[in-house]
Amino acid sequence: MTTTAPCKLRQNRAHAIGAGSPERSAASCVTSLVLLGALVAYAAATASLSTRYDQTSGRLVILLTGDGEEEEVGYVTAPSDGYAPTACEDGRSDEDCLQFTDSSMAVRHRTLDDRCLDIKVSAKSSTRSIRGCLNHRGAHIYGGIQKAQQTWPAESDVFDHFSYVPKKDGKVGIAVRYWLFSDGRTPIPTPHEEQAHEYAIENFLGKPEAIPDERMATHPVWSTWARHKKDIDDATVRQIAADIIAHGFNESQLQVDDYWESCYGSLTFDTDKFPDVKTMVDDLHKLGYRVTLWVHPFVNQDCEPYYSQALASGYFVTSSNGTVDTQWWRGVGGVIDFTNSEAAAWWACRVWALHKATGIDSFKFDAGETSWLPYESTIEPLELNPVRFTDDYVKTVSQFGPMIEVRSSVRSQQQPVFFRMFDKHSSWSAQNGLRTLIPSLLHMNVVGHPFVLPDMIGGNVNSGNGPDKELYIRWLEATVFMPALQMSIAPWDFDDETVEIARNMTSLHVQYAPRIVELMKRTVQDGSPVNLPIWWLDPTDETALTVDSEFLLGEDILVAPVVTHSATTRDIYLPKGSWRDEVDPAHPVTEGPTWLRKYPAPLNTLPYFTRVSSS
Known part of the structure; x- marks a missing residue:
């Protein structure tokens, strides 16, 4: 590693966003902000997102409209003060804004032909806890926030008054506002989730600038x-x-x-x-x-x-x-x-x-x-x-x-x-x-x-x-x-x-x-990704979509460790392709998709397979 220390007290390019001096704007202490980020939903070419305030439930309902049909795909719980909201007097021309007694809620149509919304809640006194929901319409969901009880897929997760930030509670180290749906939902329709993810990498998530140290990837x-x-x-x-x-x-x-x-x-x-x-x-x-x-x-x-x-x-x-x-x-x-x-x-x-x-x-x-x-x-x-x-x-x-x-x-x-x-x-x-x-x-x-x-x-x-x-x-x-x-x-x-x-x-x-x-x-x-879910090889495979105890290294090595106490066998699911058993000395090849039931895995054995053909 370099030993040259860039230690002059000067503006650091890595910190060029926003003000950094100890003297803060008084306005920053007046208004608290909760930003839910871009809510992304799959839509046909003629579909768009819109919102409607429901007085009975107190929710801002998010609607997908197109081809004469309307479907509720999510909602945000609005600040409740018992009174019906009115239109904001100083709202922007590109947003729908509702004014409550002590707060406001603005919905802005952002990009990509009205398929994305930004929802912002502002309160004059303190940050309000809100709940956001998205109807996944039967699809599996991957991604979201890192947490102690990590699940794969994640549609069964429940977050109630849970701040979406890196924090000690729940062991949240990584808090990326990104979800991948198994039906390929993105701002641009794609047939499968791996194509949806490739689109997201290119347009939202970005890529690493270089790789970390190779020796760390080699020796313990x-x-x-x-x-x-x-x-x-x-x-x-x-x-x-x-x-x-x-x-x-x-x-x-x-x-x-x-x-x-x-x-x-x-x-x-x-x-x-x-x-x-x-x-x-x-x-x-x-x-x-x-x-x-x-x-x-x-x-x-x-x-x-x-x-x-x-x-x-x-x-x-x-x-x-x-x-x-x-x-x-x-x-x-x-x-x-x-x-x-x-x-x-x-x-x-x-x-x-x-x-x-x-x-x-x-x-x-x-x-x-x-x-x-x-x-x-x-x-x-x-x-x-x-x-x-x-x-x-x-x-x-x-x-x-x-x-x-x-x-x-x-x-x-x-x-x-x-x-x-x-x-x-x-x-x-x-x-x-x-x-x-x-x-x-x-x-x-x-x-x-x-x-x-x-x-x-x-x-x-x-x-x-x-x-x-x-x-x-x-x-x-x-x-x-x-x-x-x-x-x-x-x-x-x-x-x-x-x-x-x-x-x-x-x-x-x-x-x-x-x-x-x-x-x-x-x-x-x-x-x-370096390590892939096994559904990456066949996103239409409903069984592969829910397997959470196997993973891939690249697209040609499947790993199936034993993660259950006292187990000396395990069931292994092989997705589409021809898979060579690297543990068995005879190296038999098995055609997927199929289950290998009660595969022998004594304590010294790590089951893994190499894909020799994708067909």
Whole structure:
């Protein structure tokens, strides 16, 4: 990675949108805004969207009209004050505006021949919770928001008074306002969902500018976090490095996680725990490691002089009542305002200085969700408050090169970095456990974030209970054909069999790493996902549309891990094509679409297949 630090306090191109000074417009504290974004519905060439206020239900009904027919495709719950609304006196000519007693609702016909609507609700005093619904007309829905109980497909999800922003509650790291319908609904009609997605990539989501680090896509990232939590020091890091090599896992990346700082936000090492960081890093480099470091955007109140410096300079995100402090998982302090170019540069310069002084290769940038901001934040422009913070944070940290990882995004799909899954529980369950790993992978790919760094193998151990041997191995197998591997709990914490299986599985990942890199490069060219749902090969296959425990690497490798406790067989669905079994030594070829019932998958087996023909 480059070692040149662009640290002058000047306007940063990555922060050129909106005002960034600590002096805020008073108007931003008067009107709160909720923007639902573009509501997209499939329509024939002669159809268009329109709205009608229903006094009985208090809803703004969204209608699809065409060919003499009218269909309700959704609604938005209007601000209820008991009185019928009137037309806004100062409404725009290109919108329908309803004025309520203390609020207004505007509907604007945006683009693409009246097939898209923007719906905006403004309240004079505070943000109103509203509920938006879309009638999916029997189609399956994919995409939307990342969450702890990730589902695939997502039409059964229920969101009630749920803010559509990156936030801690629900483990929402990625909040893209994009949904893909299985009947191919887009502003331009398409017969199938993969064509609809290709259209969306080109016209809405965009593509990454480059690929992340190739070595990260090849060899495991080893983190101190899940295994050691905050109890780390020089000796601990060196022992981890020695153990990795002793057990036959070479060419790895070692990540020093929490807690290495002298205080949270100092961006300087605690010299009692790490007396000579430069020597430690140099020694790890000699062993073949690259070394990365956990970094966050907070400065705690007790972290001086850094807190006072940032406070005096106006570098923290500010609430509408002038406060800056916020509660995060490591205390109380301010969060750097990355929408302020000078604040972003001050913080980034200190990270560059840390990099230069220690020889650290790169960084894991944590947090970035809007729930860590003081409420209500005064980020501008108002219609991007608070989500602009998330994307400007990602833009700022992306200057540190392709080895970094982040976990939050709204519209940061263009950044050539790994996006880490939000922390998973060390469990088998569909409540943020192993059962959600594949749905999370598919979700991130379909909303334009295909450079996925899965959470640590075996889960994050945040609840205090780590994985047992079976869960650990099945978790590892499930990630082999994903873009990267991330370890913390060590296979030698279990037994020799686990070590052998782990070596075999990491070697299998290395074997297919060139294909993963090739697919990442294709993503830069045309936006294609790296890991695809199996329906991608035949969008008319009703069975494939609901399979949530299999996935593809590209369009020619199908992976079917075991994600059920105590299972040694599983049912595998093969979509259209000729599929060669890569586990069976005889490599039989099976014609799809078909089910393979009770396919044998003992603990050391990851079922996967190569498509040898598409017909």
